[in-house]
Amino acid sequence: MAESDNIVVETAEKIFADLADPQTINNDKKNSWQAPLWQALSEAGLPLSWVPDDLGGSGASLADGFALLNAAGRFAVAVPLAETMLAGWLLAQAKITSPEGEMTVLPASPRDRITLDADGALSGRARGVPFAKAAKHFAVLAHGKDGVCIALVDAGKGRIESGLNVGYDHSDTVTLDKVQPVTIKAAPDGVDQTSLMLMGGVARSLQIAGALEAMLDISVRYSNERVAFEKKISKFQAVQHNLARLAGESAAALAAATSAADAIANAKSFDDAVYLEAASAKIRCAEAAEKGGAIAHQVHGAIGFTIEHILHRYSLRALAWRDDFGSESHWAVELGKLVASRGADELWPLVASR
């Protein structure tokens, strides 16, 4: 597990360790863990990490915020931390002050579109919106006739159909029907629906990488405890090789996700290089979630398939996070089209530019 080397991550890890212990959460069938966790995160200013001081946030750097999301993945945190951070980031792009409380972003899929009508109202449907039901506000990216806008919307104005993702977290359909936003402003140049999806995709990539680190960790620990055929199962070569593959998938996910985060944190705009990094991270992390999660379950045997065990908190969330902000299939097609349109002789220069 990566050592925390910045104050934002240290603060978060302490809160997660105290209030988001996976075993405690797993045993708590009433979800009474959620409120104290959210309160502690909010008091530490973490949900608005990416919002500057003058817009109501705590003004952490993009890099620190990304590291925080990776830490959240290591605890498989299931409160709208990533979503509120993304919403705050989006609003800050248009210099809109962030309100207090839980937020999420619309749309959460590259295929959905919210439009801005001539009378200033927002309409459209967004599917698979994480934590919409828990949100007090939505940060919305909308398309008007004069271009892209960013709006703050009171969540109560939207129609929400509840849904659950494969990890049992809320993933809802939100319909806006001529909703008047609280605030709306033009998006700055270079911020559009694709940038939002890339930001969201990198956030999910970091969470998946964190979950895989945790899955590797608990799988190694379990293999050193569980005895079968009179040996610790960690002594069986087949188990060792499976865990070595899990380590590889975890390492690949972490490398792809942190590289993409680093690319965004240091880029002036969402250019081709950032596109390559962010799309690749989502694709590779989703693949790692599938392969790595399967191995973690294999190592655990039947016990890891039970609701009492914490493994599913990581494995199912990692699988669910694949779907948000564009699946790996979506990004693979888009990346493939980009590569093809640039031509064969430009492929290596693109890859080598990173």
Next chain:
Amino acid sequence: MTAALRFDPIRLPEKCEQLRKEVRAFLAEEIAAGTFDPHKPNREDTDAPEFSRRVGAKGWLGMTWPKKYGGQERSFLERYVVTEEMRVANAPTRRFFVADRQSGPVLIKYAPEHIKMDILPRICRGEICFAIGMSEPNSGSDLFAAKTRATKTDGGYLINGTKIWTSSAHIADYMIAIFRTSPPTKENRRHGLTQFLVKMKQPGIQVNPIGQITGQYEFNEVVFTDFFVPEDHVLGEVDGAWKQATSELAYERSGPERFLETYYVLTELVRAVGPNPDTRSAEGIGRLVAQLHTMRRMSVSVAGMLQAGKEPVVEASIVKDIGTVWEQQLPHRVRDLAAFVEETATNRETLEQQLDFAIKTAPKLTIQGGTTEVLRGIIARGLGLR
């Protein structure tokens, strides 16, 4: 927590990009002059002595070595750039690559000064070729099972036995090999092996070619019969070679050559599908590019660790494991996608020829330089399982 695996997002410094331009320009000139055809990976490129000399003249061999030995004292990251550009262009690097990657660094660490002064500058000038004598009949990845004996005699050692799978032995001027100087002990089965510098092309060494399923001739059986090696050709500690041999491996295992060996088929596929691919082709290409990019980022990250003086043995093993499995699968994935390429694609014939060769090459990729199974054992050890 168990797994402290980190792959920090190291970026290549600006001077690497300048160097990359120089390498690309050089390779373009070589291609234009007909030295090699980047679209034909299936040629015999073991003997391209003039090309080696020109690469040496550019200062691109022994780049990281001390200047007094003919090196340039440049960074691992700069060397990394040269390696990947050569690999991607399908340049004929076989003659100098082993010396540059492994043999030179071993000599710098373990050879007597007069040998360093003699040999290293010649490597840097691209004049000499090295082979590595590790595997033996019935040993392979099990290095400690090596039996070829080095028996102490007046002023040196007499070598008797056989090395096998020795790439480039037929053109090599030198081999760095491990021989058994004493039996393994009960406590330590790694004990008793010693590393030697062997001058090839002398009486007492017979090199027998072994054909490969690709149709190429690359590796050999090397038979030693009362072959004399002088005392000062012992490299490092007598009986202690296992430690030296394993620390070399991070260099051998994490470089760009460990995921780019079949890369050419991907470029050719992109050429064949053209600028407006159907959804299936686009998705297939997108995934492969994402995987390639991720592996390269991991590999660059390990190069950064090596530059920082670390010994990332586990990380390097992970890169080789994932990288070689990927380059092994790549021709098969490209073949899947190529099935839907238009018959009229202008490069269709080239793509098919490349696929034929890449598919034949693929089985060796997870064997050379440490098998996947051995690598996974090393990774498992790093995870605390062994």
